[in-house]
Each structure stands twice: as structure tokens, then as C-alpha cells.
Amino acid sequence: MEGEVLRDDQWARIEPFVPGGRKGKRGPRSNGRLFVNALLWMARSGGRWRDLPERFGPYQTAKRRYYRWIEMGVLDRLFEAVAAEPDLEWAMLDATVIRAHAQAAGARRKRGDRTPRRLAARAAALEPRSTSVDALGLPVRIILGPGQQNDMAPACDLIDGLAA
Numbered sequence: 001m002e003g004e005v006l007r008d009d010q011w012a013r014i015e016p017f018v019p020g021g022r023k024g025k026r027g028p029r030s031n032g033r034l035f036v037n038a039l040l041w042m043a044r045s046g047g048r049w050r051d052l053p054e055r056f057g058p059y060q061t062a063k064r065r066y067y068r069w070i071e072m073g074v075l076d077r078l079f080e081a082v083a084a085e086p087d088l089e090w091a092m093l094d095a096t097v098i099r100a101h102a103q104a105a106g107a108r109r110k111r112g113d114r115t116p117r118r119l120a121a122r123a124a125a126l127e128p129r130s131t132s133v134d135a136l137g138l139p140v141r142i143i144l145g146p147g148q149q150n151d152m153a154p155a156c157d158l159i160d161g162l163a164a
Contacts (some may be wrong), residue, residue, distance in 0.1 A: 014081070092158075
């Protein structure tokens with residue numbers, strides 16, 4: 001079917017957490033799998049609700065259902081369940097540098113406060129975040145490290161313990 005993003009095995013895994021669609025005055029119950037595919041399209045494309053392709057149904061319906069799921073806690077329960085059993089068909093490691101405020105590195109503050117600069121504080125001002133994600137792109141593990149650490153140092157820790 002055009003618009004399918006989830007494989008059958010992935011859908012079978014998350015289907016128990018998807019509430020049945022509401023039967024509206026104008027038509028039959030909405031399709032939960034189609035809606036999840038619409039959410040995945042939105043997440044991957046970064047598009048606006050108005051940009052949602054017609055094959056996923058009216059964008060207004062998807063938008064309303066999304067906010068209803070947020071209020072009901074459906075997405076929280078779904079993410080917790082998926083994170084508990086990651087799909088490790090393939091995994092990816094990513095390292096990102098998070099810049100800290102200058103004062104976190106021991107920079108002088110305004111009004112004459114002369115905080116001494118420390119090497120450790122300066123190194124901590126740049127905190128690399130190393131993440132491993134599963135086949136759906138969901139984070140499995142995250143490790144924060146000091147600024148002077150290379151990207152390969154936490155890689156072994158991220159990989160250890162993942163099911164082969």
C-alpha cells in the first residue's frame with residue numbers, strides 16, 4: 001500500500017498500544033496504522049501538518065488525533081514500550097557536541113565576580129553526547145562525556161550489552 005512506512009512485524013509490536021479510532025458522525029473508525037505512518041512521515045520529513053500527503057487522510061484529522069493522543073498519554077506509553085525492547089536489526093552511533101554557557105567554563109561574571117578559571121570546568125563546557133539508536137531511530141542509550149573526549153571512547157560502552 002502506498003504510504004506504508006511500518007513493516008507488518010513493527011506494526012504487530014506497537015498495535016496493542018494504539019487505541020481504536022473514534023467513530024465519527026461522518027464515517028467509519030479511523031485506521032490506527034495509517035495514522036502511525038502519518039506520524040512517522042511527519043517526524044522524518046519535518047513538514048507541517050498542512051504538508052501531510054493526502055494518502056494519510058485529512059491533515060486536520062491527523063493533527064486532532066495527535067493532540068488527543070498526547071493528552072491521553074498514548075505516545076508516552078508507546079515510546080516506553082518500544083524503548084524497553086529495541087529493534088536492533090541495525091544500530092547507529094552518533095556523537096553531538098553541546099555547547100555550554102560561558103559561565104559554565106569558569107568565565108568571569110559581570111559585576112566584578114572573579115571566579116577562577118579551571119581547566120576541568122573549561123573541558124566540561126563542551127559536553128559530547130553519544131547516542132545509539134535502534135532501527136526505528138529511537139534512542140537506546142545516551143552517554144554524556146567531557147569535552148576533550150574523542151567520539152570513539154564511548155562507542156564500546158554504547159555497544160556493550162546490545163543483543164546480537
